[in-house]
Amino acid sequence: MSFVKRYLLPRLVTYVLVIWLGITMVFFIPRFLPTDPVQSFIDRLSSQGTYWDPAAVQETIRTLRQLYGLEGTLWEQYVGFWKRLFTGNFGPSYFQFPTPVIVLIKQSLPWTAGLLLVTTLISWIVGNILGGLAGYYSDRNWGKVLDGIAMVIRPMPYYILALALLILLAYVIPVFPIGGGFRIGTKFTFTLENVLILLKYAFLPALSLVLIGTFAWFQGMKLIVQGVRSEDYVKYAKMGGIEENRIVSKYVIRNAMLPQITGLALSLGQIFSGALITEIVFSYPGIGMLMYSAIFSGDYNLLLGASTLSILLVTTSILLIDLLYPLFDPRVRYR
């Protein structure tokens, strides 16, 4: 009972407040940008050559404003937004009116989620294991080699790394396609061949993300482990004759993992933001390009839809991590 009153309830209140604040900010900030979705739509078509009779433009603007629900005060729009949100409706995309925002998100999100979920987990697991071992056995040659590789790859601008992989493995040695999510002219059905094709198209984008991600986790973990290794309790364990493998896994890595678990929760939450550069370099479908174009076309609803899901996921991940933390760190107890 004391846990519920003293920790859980206040934590849940904070959780709800953070969500409300985040969504409210995402609602208002784009509206203060110097972008007008209607004008933006008309400008874009005009600049591409579509003729708008100037006499008709103003009338068209009025009609579109009405249809987009952009009439009324900000407060009225804000209230309307929350009413819609509680029914799971983010409204229509302005740029692709009247397509519902949720339809657009549903089309792009599986690609991003599939790619980023897998690469984030692989990077996290591999990076932490290698980083943990390299941190503990920092005097070994293989650790130094790994460290050297990390020193080269980690500071490399992602765009350059991705492009280098693309040139090497799609052009010089043309083993992988230079772009896309699936083979041209083919409809996806669940067969072994199609799954392999899907993996082949995802391989280069995934490799680029895993390389950068793994070595980021590697370096972080290595530094933490080096710190933990010199803690008194590790020294005592050694002196006490505890087996080295047990010291590495139970004493060092387990303790060093704590900040990395929080980091993982935050990284998973970032999936909703997409991987814009990956999408651009590899022409890989995803939510990054969708959000990028939503920002610059003033597509508030689309931006709001994707951001709301992101806010929900990040805050929920952090809440879960907070609640599960005692399992990882016995020192923490919610009394």
Next chain:
Amino acid sequence: MKKVLLIGLVLALFAGLSLSQELPPGIPRNETLIAQWLTGRAANPGNFNIWATWVWNDRGIQNLLLEPLWCMEYAVGEVINALAAEPPMYSPDFTQLTIKLRKGVYWSDGVPFTADDLIYTIELSKKTSGFGYHTQMQQVKEMVKIDDYTVLIKLEKPNSRFHINFVDRWGAFRPLPKHIFEKVEDPLSFNFNPPVGTGPYVLHSYDPGGYWILWQRRDDWQRTPTGMLYGMPQPKYVLMVFYSAAEKRVLAMAQHNLDISDFSYEALQVVLRRVKTARAWRKDFPWTVNIDPCVTGLHLNNAIEPFNNPEVRWALTLAIDIVEYAANAFDGAVTLSPIHIPLVPAYYEWYYKRMEEWLMNFELDLGNGEKFKPYDPTAGLRLAEYAKKRGYPVPDDPEQIKKIFGPGWWKYAPDVAEKLLKKNGFYRDAQGKWRLPNGELWKITINTGNNPAGPAERNAFAAVQAWTKFGIDVVAQSLEIAQNAQGEFEVSTDWPAAEPWGGHPDLSRTLTPYYSAYVPALGEGAPWGNYARFTDPRMDKIIEELQVTDWNDTEKLIELGIEALKILVEKMPTIPTFNYPGVIAWDEYYWTNFPGAENMYAQPYPHWPNFKYMLPFLKPTGKK
């Protein structure tokens, strides 16, 4: 051991797949044309309802699937009668428009295209708020079906240009299939999938991720306007792809997996060097497409000081050494445009040649009875000289040079610019910097976009160099989001005038944005093409006269157009610099006979609606 075998099997399968081509079995590469589309990844690839919303129209919908009534062809200077059989016919008072339709056209699902489709298209738009051209179609009072192929449209009030809503120039109100849409409950949310069209191609398949779409030639291509006018489109398949990064386009073309694509000027050089079978629009320098119906330049905000003063605007023009400017912007690979319309072949005959004498004699009043003739007919020749010095091959024929580099531009006359400024109270300080009449340092901010390879941005950087050299404190700011339409700028690199038709002498498309009734106060959106907010009572009169001049009265249209262009030169509300230099490359590995400078039978871009009319002229090389 079993695990090793399993891993080996998967790797072997993977490797086998890796060696397979980009195209699936049954789609031969040598029967497929692969082209890059322009406007980015399709976010909603399953939606083809071009009438309800933006569906990335250039991924084959406007350029392969659908036909318009009329299509503007700026490369040869004509309006193609596509679904229409003849040009529009108006009653003398412009209250009635008769449209004759082409006979024998069928929708791709086998239903004949008739007057019913056109009438239904207009009716549906008129009654559906939010549908394409809904506002414009309110002008229709009544429609009469004279016969299956003739429609009489009665208008609410006279309008000699009502038909331009149906003229495709990268956008038009194209007829939709009545038999499909009449069964639809909500035409706005209808996805129109699978799409049905009157064009020569039908949908084969598309990427749910939005990066490619494959089109297949119709078996009955003879029953489409394209087939009737030009014959069978040669590629059996057209694959439209969007490679988001420019580097990938280079790689794809080097692998012969991309036949047509736009590039940056620098990427084009790489393609031409690395891909033996690749060519640009012009085979030699300057390579770029110089017949694009768009002129680039500098937009000056006429609604704020000091740009509200035509003499200041002229001073800024004369402070530009156009050869140096073109060299800085595009290494000289451009066609100079002294007037506010581009030098497309037809405009060269209709406007440039006819205005040359006037331009030569045009004078600026410098005060105290002093006059100055600013036109420099040798500017194009000087640019050609620059190109020669850079080692590029340049023809000797002056007429050729005019068409490649431009007939002329404005003199580089910083001394005259200085006189004009001083006449208006400007002065130089001890450091030689220009000061405004109120004593403040003259600072100019140029708003531009965020693509350093784009013509707009290159104009900005060249202008910064030219005006800085002249003594003005100038910076260019690269903006993702600008409010130029609302007038929140000093100088921008928006096109100096709205793009004209390019293939028809009527300039109302360029001039109407100057009509004073359409120009709002600062803070409200100005019409595209006139963010400068320039107005002139004489221009209003010309626009009003154009409104009552028949679309087919070529001589009168040119006469009025020239008068309007003279006003724009005289007041120089914006500074036109050079034609939009389109940068495109073709790989002739599988296909040849593209419409290059030496063989200009059609416009060259795959994203334009005219793309379908180019395809019957292509020739397969026979390579497998």
